[in-house]
Amino acid sequence: MAVTLKDDFAERARLEARLLARRRGGAALPLLDRPAGAEWHFAASLGQEGMWPSLATTARQPLIVGGLRVSGPLDTGALREAWQALAERHETLRSAYRRVDGALTQVVPVRARPVMDVALADPAAAASVADDELARPFDFGRGPLARLRVLRRASGEHLVVVCLHHLVGDARALEVVTTELTALYAGAVTGSPVQLPELPAQYADFAAWHRSRVEGEHGGRTVAYWLDRLAGAEPAALPCDRSQDPSDIAGHTRSFPLPPELFARLREVAARHRTTFYVVGLAAFQILLARWSGERDICVRAPVSYRDRSEVHGLVGDFSNDVVVRADLSGHVTLAEAVEQVRASTADDFAHHDVPPHVVASRMADPTLLERLFHVQFTAEREHDLGAARQLGPIRAEPFSPTAESVARPLSVRLRHDDHGGRVIVAYRSGLFSDERVRALQRDYFALFEEIAAHPGQPAVS
Template sequence: MGAALDAQVPVRTIFEASTVAGLALRVEAHAGTGGRLALVAQERPEVIPASLAQQRMWVINRIDPTSAAYNIPVAIRLSGLLDVAALGAAVRDVVDRHEVLHTKYPDTSAGPSQVIVPSREVIENISPIQVSEADVLSRVTEVATVGFDVTRTAPVRVALFELSPTEHVLVVVVHHISGDAFSIAPLTRDLVVAYSARVEGESPRWAPLPVQYADYSLWQRKVLGSENDPESVISRQLAYWSKELAGIPEQLALPTDRPRPARPSMRGGTVAFTLPSETVTRIGAVARDNNSTVFMVIHSALAVLLSRLSGATDIAVGTPVAGRGERVLDDLVGMFVNTLVLRTQIDPSSTFVELLTQAREKDLAAFGNADIPFERLVEAVGRERSSAYTPLFQVMLTFQNTAMGALQLPGLEVSALEDGYEQAKFDLQLTAVEQINEDGRPGEMQMYFTYASDLFSAETVELFAARFVRIVEAVTEDPSVALRSIDILTDDERHRSVPQHVKTVEDLPDLVAAAAEVAREAIALSHDGRHVTYGELFEKFAAVSKSMGAALKPEALVSVALAGLFPGILPALGVDGYAGTVETLIAESQSIAHSGSD
């Protein structure tokens, strides 16, 4: 729209117009005002700087070049008579077409730079490697999980496995510094064109790309301007984010099954679930009635879930933005994606509609300030990076509402191969995939919770998913429901929350013992950066209980001074096993002595 009108049309303009006619009137006011600087081929300096997004990937790679956390692997099974020579030539054609696929990133006095090397140095002859059906997944995983030193080599790897003369598996691995998830579509299209031409003995006949990634990185710096200029794009957006993220919590304390390691393994798992089409239809209705989007409804529901799980009211989640605002980038492979932080305040007494209104404003403002790289946000807020968790947010929300094109190669049946290796870059990531039926109506929405195996078990995340579904069902049936009134427990959870042999909820010793029996390593208490598991709590409780038992008479009144949560809760639990009444006193003043003597 902006390109057609030679104007910059703010995202908010689209939402402020409830009809096409109203949008036309609002957009007309921007027509002819001049869009952003046109993205065209740039004059190449001697040193081409890495783009701002690439700088983030470069720093992460320098911390651990052996890590495969930011590898993007694609494995496809090819059934039929494969022309291996044509496939090799086609892969080389595609790598040669996109400069970013034959670029390495050495350090310079000005920071990381892009050095474009001949494509033949990246991809040589592709020779099939003989493997058995039983071994192919492990061999694919081996290829996908080897890191890249991006300062020394172009971060692209290709392998071809032969299971039989008519069964092959092609593996392509690209580091995030040279590509993103949205790059898979142009990569796939180009491979189809190149292979189709090569099997006929011809070179691919495609239109040359108008720009390359290096052109984009040079153009990006011109558009954003200098931080020394208060009127520049980057200065204005920095001012917005500095204010928006001021005072943001360091971490979101979700209930984990295991303590957070100092250095995460990146091992992950996925829990898949579905929102039925009837629910998706109601989500759309809630979005339309409140001048918002399906994404905003899902974001609001996720914020409610995270608040209920953690007890926090200041909820921040991350979300990716494609970063391909210019039409000439549609067919380009490269690292364009950026990460935004969406922050909401949860008031339990407010309604879901009120939360949705807040999320709408927050989301629109965030997408309107989406040019500044995430790494710069971290610096602006003054947060030091930790190897243990992502700064600013630990939960990611991704939304996919565009169908991925199918890969069709002449004479071959093509299917995706799941290598079974899952990674988790965040504590938790919710991915929502919209589907449209043939009649144009909303279909089921496929949902996936990807979780860090260091922190969560699959059973715990399955409970998260069930609770999320209950929240979505509740708020779409009655959007005016108060947040505190949303019942997130399933009947099964409610039944299992109290062990059957426990007579009353006041029977704390039995509750602790029962919890330790079924979830010994789960976190029971978290306070001020300290954690105690149910197993540790039971052992300490038992020790206190044993020492108290001989000294206390049945039904005795006992006062326990709580000098902080962890020192005080153990005597309180231990005494509760014998005393009739436990009186807790907060030991913060001298009056505690008088209260105790009374």
């Protein structure tokens, strides 16, 4: 099964286009029965089952928040009509989740009752949108696990905030929602209804197919791969300079632009190794952790997505997973050799991506190890593919992605770029890292980029 990086939208789109063409002649995804006029009960996905036990105790609900900045005369009635149509289209946008006879179950009501609130907000409200959403829990048993908020900031200025619980969405799902909501709104406000392409399947259909795959031979082979791959692994030592309670999720997100000349050098490195920015950025991050900690076996969490069937390309659902990418920097590995190692090992790791972590963890001698390996994360994405401003008659809608003053993991590094420049975003828990330490990490990270470009034969670690 093929895989793409969770946030690398451009590469994902190219891969999915190829897979769409390849799958057209293959077996269609089996569809579950849906009796007319009755509430539907479907088995939750394996990924949802793995997430469920932690939801009652986690300090930070896994929510996906984004939306649109709208300039012009927004018609909230038309927006409500569009949101209703979207909930009717995607079962996950109107579903609840309950234990039924001991099994986690997706409950799809006969009629959609989507949640949309309209409120006045301070003009600076965008800064706190993510924190505000995190403070508003969902009722899993009642549903839905999606909501829309319209914040009026000034005359003709609104924020349309989409919030999805991770049980029912991922980064791609947020794209689907904002894109289709925009199209449906345009149809509603003009009185010319938009006919979106019919969905060939729903998330519950994929969940049933995926479960049979993981519980079969494929799942057994994949679990065996990870048991071997992670034998002897230990969590990466974080370069903290504070020692507060590690469970305190308060944190910050800092963005550091890549100087143009350094960005150009990184492009050269990626071309030299016939690889991607992702691989170069990940290799440099793992080398940085090794240099700061003195360790040579470095494990990092890597979110991935597996929308590799044509039927699920446009679904609202959670198709994300997490794998561990592991680098062995012992011996006299050079910088160039480290990049090559990461290029090869990530290809193998991402080829074994589609078994949820809790399934692997249940087979490990220490079932808690996998989650502890996930405490440091790396991602990369192409920035210009996150969405562009759209003119919808008299209004202009521009996507936005708010950040929260709390973080899911102790340390995360994200490399965002387009064809002309890039930046590094660091999210960290303030009880473990001072701002000074994070700036030092950033300086060393950028210096390491320069070193990989100019002196590839130098030792990765001394």
